[in-house]
Amino acid sequence: MKTKLILILALAIGAQAQTCSSLTVGANTVVFCPTGTASWTVPSGVTSITVEVVAGGGGGKTGAGAHVGTGGGGGGYSKQTAISVTPGNAYAMQIGAAGASGSPGTDGGDAWLCSDASLSPNCSTLSGIHVLVGAKGGQGGQSAAAGAGGLKTSGVGSSKNTGGAGGGIGADHVSGAGGGGAAGPLGDGKAGGVGGGGYSLLAASGGGADGGSSTAGQPATTGTGTGGSGSDGTAGGLTGHPASPGVAGANASGPGGGGADGTGSTSPGENGGAGAPGKTFDGSHGPGGGGGGANSTSGNGGSTGGAGGLCGGGGGGGGWTSGSGGGAGGAGCVVIAYVTPSGGSTPIRHKVSGGQ
Secondary structure, three states, X not given: OOEEEEEEEEOOOOOOOEEOEEEEEOOEXXXXXXXXXXXXXXXXXXXXXXXXXXXXXXXXXXXXXXEOOOOOOOOOEEEEEEEEOOOOOEEEEEOOOOOOOEOOOOOOOOEEEEOOOXXXXXXXXXXXXXXXXXXXXXXXXXXXXXXXXXXXXXXXXXXXXXXXXXXXXXXXXXXXXXXXXXXXXXXXXXXXXXXXXXXXXXXXXXOOOOOOOOOOXXXXXXXXXXXXXXXXXXXXXXXXXXXXXXXXXXXXXXXXXXXXXXXXXXXXXXXXXXXXXXXXXXXXXXOOOOOOOOEOEOOEOOOEOOOOOOOOOOOXXXXXXXXXXXXXXXXXXXXXXXXXXOOOOOOEEOOOOOOO
């Protein structure tokens, strides 16, 4: 009896290329990849695989005087079915790195599977001739513009979706913008809310990931501070002191984090809520929600935008004061599904995580 085996590979710290190590689970083999770039060898008897990839989310921009932090964009999603593989051959993969906070925020890394196991320049970009499936990372929050979501037009695959854009800058430059949600198998990620509320107003919230019932983040000036819903309609994180993180529903993509609540010009700044991790792939990995924005006050910096959820959520922006950091994006994921020559009749799912 054949068994469907799903391998989920998530980024750990480190950038050097290493070889994936194999683990035996019953009659099946799973893979552990400790770094962002790795080599995966096709197991005996496996001739066809389906691969899904979510790229890394962009980092939120830090606060800097008159400019609040804009949100990072969510990572794109791509899928390719029925990829013919040869047992014993090695394939290169990259698990998109999380974008870091900065001015501007750094972009999330692309995620791909490539037939060139030597990791030559043909695999270093999504336009390489040996890329079998790939998704574009979300852009980091910019100085005067939101980070764009990873575009499906830059991806490689039979099914592709675009990550949600981070939130931009509103009329009042005080509270940070929300990060965009990652794209997923159901559709595009949703945008983070626009930042810019005053000292006593809410910061923007993060966007929900994927399609389905997911929703965009709330804007700073007129919103409720609640993060965008996940793909199953689960509500995002709530505003507060600090804002709460999103909490993912069962087997769904992640909701966004709540935006920080303002408390007046002399109170300490407040942190944005983190985007929720997705659960679409295995109950703890899937397209992640965007992080909520931070709220800084006059002379009281130090608040931080919420981190994007795993996989691929964009980081929330910092408040306007210097020292108010943006949130990091969520790292990407590579999901390899294949049928083994033996095993039980019930499909099983293994979480294979690089330290996440």
